Amino acid sequence: MAEGALDGVDVNWGTEELFLGELGPDSFFLFGHMLSATLDEVASRDEIGPWFGGRVLDVACGAGGDVAQLISSGWEAHGLEPSKRMLDLARERNGGTEEKTLLARGIAEALPYRDASFDRVMCKGSFDHFADPQLALAEIRRVLRPNGRLVVSIANFDALSCRLGKALKPILRVTNADFNDGSRPYWRIPADHTFEGNLRTVLSLGRQTFALERYYGVSLMWSFPWWVWMLKHAPSRLSSISLRLANRLGRQHPSMADVIVVSWRKR
Ligand SMILES: C[S@@+](CC[C@H](N)C(=O)[O-])C[C@H]1O[C@@H](n2cnc3c(N)ncnc32)[C@H](O)[C@@H]1O
Numbered sequence: 001m002a003e004g005a006l007d008g009v010d011v012n013w014g015t016e017e018l019f020l021g022e023l024g025p026d027s028f029f030l031f032g033h034m035l036s037a038t039l040d041e042v043a044s045r046d047e048i049g050p051w052f053g054g055r056v057l058d059v060a061c062g063a064g065g066d067v068a069q070l071i072s073s074g075w076e077a078h079g080l081e082p083s084k085r086m087l088d089l090a091r092e093r094n095g096g097t098e099e100k101t102l103l104a105r106g107i108a109e110a111l112p113y114r115d116a117s118f119d120r121v122m123c124k125g126s127f128d129h130f131a132d133p134q135l136a137l138a139e140i141r142r143v144l145r146p147n148g149r150l151v152v153s154i155a156n157f158d159a160l161s162c163r164l165g166k167a168l169k170p171i172l173r174v175t176n177a178d179f180n181d182g183s184r185p186y187w188r189i190p191a192d193h194t195f196e197g198n199l200r201t202v203l204s205l206g207r208q209t210f211a212l213e214r215y216y217g218v219s220l221m222w223s224f225p226w227w228v229w230m231l232k233h234a235p236s237r238l239s240s241i242s243l244r245l246a247n248r249l250g251r252q253h254p255s256m257a258d259v260i261v262v263s264w265r266k267r
Helices: 025-043 065-072 084-093 133-143 160-167 169-179 199-205 225-233 236-252
Strands: 055-059 076-081 101-105 118-124 144-155 210-218 259-266
Touching: 025 065, 025 118, 025 144, 025 210, 025 225, 025 236, 025 259, 055 065, 055 133, 065 076, 065 084, 076 084, 084 101, 118 133, 133 144, 133 199, 144 199, 144 210, 160 169, 199 210, 199 259, 210 236, 225 236
Parallel strands: 055 076, 055 118, 076 101, 118 144
Antiparallel strands: 144 259, 210 259
16 A cells, blocks of 8 residues: 555544444344345346356445455455454454455555456445545546446435434424434534535436446435334334335435435446
8 A cells, every 4th residue: 555545544443423322123224225235236237137256346345244245145355444443353254255355455545456357346335435536436447347337325414314304403302312322413424424425416426437327215214213213113014014115215216215326337
């Protein structure tokens, strides 16, 4: 890695900012479906059917859980991560599969890989952490093979639940303790984000350099207190049906969904 490459990057990033208080059924649903949607998109081969076994790079792989899943699906998976804490966890988790996993320390804006060396690049929950998202995109484009795919999944801070949260703030204050740890309401962008993730900003990211394949939403109403209360207190079958129905709506209306998944193809 070039000297100074990690300047300004939180090289000890941890998950403290991510999880606000106790996780409810909405959070388990969201995290599970964000992961499966991202991995499905990585594997999807348009009309021909699913595809596994190529070289995939997980940029900002965090603790390496997704890299492990990719390996178990047959990919040659590489993970890149600047945080030493996260990388240590990823190395521990992927220790048994050294020959198929390559974990590296570095940043998205200076990828330590050869040109045109990956079939897929994925980036889950991380693009809005990058200091220079356009430079990261240029680097991702460089390491992708012709027709290679980039899959980005990102939190939507213009989601319906965020809009409702902001609008109903005076009423929700009463139950503040139910949905946050007192320091940050869920609709406020965390300090370590470099831009607001929403449909417009996400789609504009790849507009110049990639061909858009598709995009959709995952989950609806995440963290909205009344929704979480209902999910916790309703019979589990009703709770699970409600989550699935809301997810279907979110899929069709990504501007309102909690997470947006986009796939682009290298032109
Ligand atoms: C919210 S975490 C997501 C981690 C993982 N992709 C996941 O889904 O669990 C964001 C990650 O972005 C990493 N990160 C921050 N700035 C980065 C950069 N410039 N290049 C690469 N990764 C970066 C952080 O260290 C952190 O692991």
